[in-house]
Amino acid sequence: MASETEPASLQKLRSLCKRRGLIFQGSEIYQGFANQWDWGPLGVEICRNVREAWWNKFVTSRNDMVGLDSSIITSPRVWEASGHLDSFTDPLVECDRCHGRFPGDKLIEQETGEDLAGHPLDEIDEHIRKNEIACPNCGGELGEARRFHLMFKTHVGPVEDEGSVAYLRPETAQGIFYNFALVQNSMRMRVPFGIAQIGKAFRNEITTGNWIFRTREFEQMEIEFFVEPGTEMEWFDHWQEETWDYFRTLGLSEDKMRWREHSEDELSHYSSRTADLEYYFPWERWGELQGTASRTDYDLRQHQETSGQSLEYQDPMTHEKYLPYVVEPSFGVNRTVLALLCGAYREEEVRGETRVVLALKPDVAPCKVAVFPLSRKDNLTAISNPLFDDLRRRWPAMLDETGSIGKRYRRHDEIGTPYCITVDFDSIDDRKATVRHRDTMEQDRIALDRIPAYLEEKLG
Ligand code: GAP
Numbered sequence: 001m002a003s004e005t006e007p008a009s010l011q012k013l014r015s016l017c018k019r020r021g022l023i024f025q026g027s028e029i030y031q032g033f034a035n036q037w038d039w040g041p042l043g044v045e046i047c048r049n050v051r052e053a054w055w056n057k058f059v060t061s062r063n064d065m066v067g068l069d070s071s072i073i074t075s076p077r078v079w080e081a082s083g084h085l086d087s088f089t090d091p092l093v094e095c096d097r098c099h100g101r102f103p104g105d106k107l108i109e110q111e112t113g114e115d116l117a118g119h120p121l122d123e124i125d126e127h128i129r130k131n132e133i134a135c136p137n138c139g140g141e142l143g144e145a146r147r148f149h150l151m152f153k154t155h156v157g158p159v160e161d162e163g164s165v166a167y168l169r170p171e172t173a174q175g176i177f178y179n180f181a182l183v184q185n186s187m188r189m190r191v192p193f194g195i196a197q198i199g200k201a202f203r204n205e206i207t208t209g210n211w212i213f214r215t216r217e218f219e220q221m222e223i224e225f226f227v228e229p230g231t232e233m234e235w236f237d238h239w240q241e242e243t244w245d246y247f248r249t250l251g252l253s254e255d256k257m258r259w260r261e262h263s264e265d266e267l268s269h270y271s272s273r274t275a276d277l278e279y280y281f282p283w284e285r286w287g288e289l290q291g292t293a294s295r296t297d298y299d300l301r302q303h304q305e306t307s308g309q310s311l312e313y314q315d316p317m318t319h320e321k322y323l324p325y326v327v328e329p330s331f332g333v334n335r336t337v338l339a340l341l342c343g344a345y346r347e348e349e350v351r352g353e354t355r356v357v358l359a360l361k362p363d364v365a366p367c368k369v370a371v372f373p374l375s376r377k378d379n380l381t382a383i384s385n386p387l388f389d390d391l392r393r394r395w396p397a398m399l400d401e402t403g404s405i406g407k408r409y410r411r412h413d414e415i416g417t418p419y420c421i422t423v424d425f426d427s428i429d430d431r432k433a434t435v436r437h438r439d440t441m442e443q444d445r446i447a448l449d450r451i452p453a454y455l456e457e458k459l460g
Contacts, residue, residue: 045366070175081306092148097140168202194225219333226324251361297323358416368395
């Protein structure tokens with residue numbers, strides 16, 4: 001789909017992310033490849049912080065959750081059971097003139113605001129005709145919609161035939177469902193409990209775009225929470241509250257977050273209720289960061305029937321056997337980081353110059369503290385090196401020895417470093433250094449031996 005005009009602030013953020021080592025275009029030296037993006041050294045650190053905050057909140061801090069790391073390539077029967085082989089498709093429309101290909105439902109949404117995800121092909125065609133929607137590339141006429149499968153196909157083993165076909169997982173969730181009984185038995189879990197997983201998922205999306213918002217390879221953080229049938233709506237509320245709290249704590253502005261309930265027509269084949277947590281992106285559209293779905297016992301039942309193995313749970317008190325219902329909060333790492341970057345990017349006028357700041361919360365920032373010796377002279381590095389070694393043992397830290405102090409501040413403002421410490425010639429006598437705060441630009445002169453405790457108080 002033709003990418004919407006990118007707002008200036010987003011263009012600036014993209015160029016900052018490249019310049020400062022956060023996000024690179026994938027295969028850049030080959031002119032890029034299929035809208036793939038690579039995390040640079042500092043982008044990796046932000047992703048780790050996002051994952052760690054998620055794991056700490058939802059796994060480590062709870063008694064009713066355990067983790068899992070299942071395979072990306074699975075038995076193809078998993079996808080037969082889950083329904084993905086039959087129904088994981090998008091309605092594809094092709095331009096008769098330029099042969100550009102687009103997802104019909106997304107084109108309609110862009111033109112009319114109507115959401116036709118999951119609707120039959122003839123309805124997509126009817127809406128395209130009725131609203132006179134043309135090719136977004138060349139204005140040509142669009143052909144009839146057809147189904148396009150979103151799973152990436154591959155072959156396992158040396159022979160490429162029908163018997164060796166396998167798929168890259170399009171969601172991490174199914175690895176949790178087929179491992180349900182193994183996890184429950186080995187860990188002696190009692191319903192209600194959840195299994196959490198972080199990992200890559202792959203979808204051969206027809207349309208990508210808006211930078212890293214929709215890509216073909218992305219990372220999910222998913223929980224399948226198993227509950228007694230009849231209690232799923234209470235748990236649905238619980239997971240909505242927890243989700244909101246997670247994003248708020250990471251630093252997203254609550255004014256730019258909302259819940260959107262799916263209409264009956266829009267629900268996925270497995271869902272009885274879904275609500276998306278959406279964020280208002282700079283391209284002036286709401287976009288999904290997380291989906292909370294009530295999946296009933298659909299997946300466990302399907303896997304039980306397809307595999308012929310019982311996945312029933314026996315209540316230890318009543319001895320009643322049943323298939324638990326499932327509430328699924330499903331998050332995306334890439335979109336979370338994108339929202340955090342968009343929300344944190346600021347430009348301020350300071351003494352006639354533009355200061356660019358990535359005002360990330362310290363927990364999310366890729367580097368927490370930077371040490372600047374005013375010069376590389378031995379009498380200063382004799383102070384700055386041991387200080388840096390001490391700090392880097394406690395927090396992600398950087399030593400920056402080149403350029404004027406002003407330039408070094410600007411570099412670190414742009415990557416969101418909350419504290420910068422300058423060791424100057426006075427430090428030799430007074431055994432103090434200047435701690436500069438990113439957001440206020442205020443400076444404190446702090447005794448060298450007190451700096452770790454001072455930062456500990458601020459950073460925790
Ligand atoms: N297991 C349920 C599931 O996969 P989904 O709404 O299709 O539900 C969940 O995906 C989350 O995964 C989304 O909220 C989004 O954050 C992320 N996601 C999905 N498709 C994506 C894509 N093509 N690129 C980046 N992130 C994506």
